[in-house]
Each structure stands twice: as structure tokens, then as C-alpha cells.
Amino acid sequence: MNYSFEYIDIILLAMIAGFIFLRLRGILGKRTGFEGKVPPQFEEALNKARMEKVEKIKENFDDSAQKEFLKGAKVAYETIITDFSDNDNKIVASKPLLSKEIFNQFNEALKQRSKRGHYAEITFIGVNSATIKEHKRIDKILNVTVDFIAEVITCIKDKDTKVVSGDPEKIKKIYDTWVFSRDITSANPNWQLVNTLT
Structure with missing residues (x-):
């Protein structure tokens, strides 16, 4: 049973989220102050990562x-x-x-x-x-x-x-x-x- 993989998945998802953030930062530029809401693409990527984590936990058994x-x-x-x-x-x-x-x-x-x-x-x-x-x-x-x-x-x-x-x-x-x-x-x-x- 692959319960130990849950923690590996969390780390991988964090790395993916970090990679996406760096890519978006390179494309959109660095913020210098409050500029409104988080870019939709980034928010969508984070939500997807969260959902994948939840689904993985459900699939444990x-x-x-x-x-x-x-x-x-x-x-x-x-x-x-x-x-x-x-x-x-x-x-x-x-x-x-x-x-x-x-x-x-x-x-x-x-x-x-x-x-x-x-x-x-x-x-x-x-x-x-x-x-x-x-x-x-x-x-x-x-x-x-x-x-x-x-x-x-x-x-x-x-x-x-x-x-x-x-x-x-x-x-x-x-x-x-x-x-x-x-x-x-x-x-x-x-x-x-x-x-x-x-």
C-alpha cells in the first residue's frame, strides 16, 4: 500500500507550484506593491495542486x-x-x-x-x-x-x-x-x- 507516497506527492506538488510561480514571475514581472488579485493562471494551478493532493489522500485506500x-x-x-x-x-x-x-x-x-x-x-x-x-x-x-x-x-x-x-x-x-x-x-x-x- 502506497501510504508513504503521500508525503512524496506533497513535496512534488510544492516543487511544481514553485516552478509555476517562478515562470509567472518571469512572464508577469516582479510586484513592487499591491497590484490586485493573484493572476488567474497561478490561482488555477494552486487549486489544481490542492485538488490532486486531496484526491491522492482519498485514493490511499x-x-x-x-x-x-x-x-x-x-x-x-x-x-x-x-x-x-x-x-x-x-x-x-x-x-x-x-x-x-x-x-x-x-x-x-x-x-x-x-x-x-x-x-x-x-x-x-x-x-x-x-x-x-x-x-x-x-x-x-x-x-x-x-x-x-x-x-x-x-x-x-x-x-x-x-x-x-x-x-x-x-x-x-x-x-x-x-x-x-x-x-x-x-x-x-x-x-x-x-x-x-x-
């Missing part, structure tokens, strides 16, 4: 970027869900995908499960759909809320492998709404799960 994001979101979703099927009840593969707060919440849930002597078996069938519900930028942070519909086979077993809940033979449809976040000024392109909504 355009359709193409959203499609690319959803590809990664589906992989992240599967990784996080299946990470809870390990017998050791530890988060390993999905840790980089979780914010510190979410990691702590998930880790605590696994500890409680482990204390009961339980573990989960999860077979991930696939993501039926993943749609962006909303995306909101606050300063340098972009938050994207995604609705997932997926199918899994899941059950909880005790230390004697007896099924406590779920059904190891039945496909279950699950509905989740997750919020991913990313600092768009960071060189790190990875997103993190920062919230799960019910």
Missing part, C-alpha cells in the same frame, strides 16, 4: 488497496482461528498479528482453558466471505472493520480426549467482526487485530 487488504485479512483470520487448536494452549503463529491488548486477552482465555485440562480441535474449512464494513483514518492510524463468515469443524476435548463441547463431525458456520489497524507512516506493512466485535 481505494478499491485496489481494499482487495489487497482483504486477501491478507483472510489469511490472518485463518491463522488466528487455527492457532487456538494447538494442544499446548499457546499462541505462536498469530502473535505478530495481534495487538498487545488482544494478545493478552486471547492468552488469558487459553490459560483458563488449560487450567480446566481442555484443548480445542479446529479444522478450518474456509472463509465464505470477508467484507469491509467500514474504514476510518484517525491521524496516522487506519482502522478497518471486517465482517467474516467462515466454516469450521471445532470441538473442545478434555485430557481424556472426551468431547466437552462442539461436534468433531459437524461443520459449523461462524460470524465474526474484527477490527484491524495499521500505522500508515510505519515502514512495517503488517496489520494487527485490535478488536473483536460481537
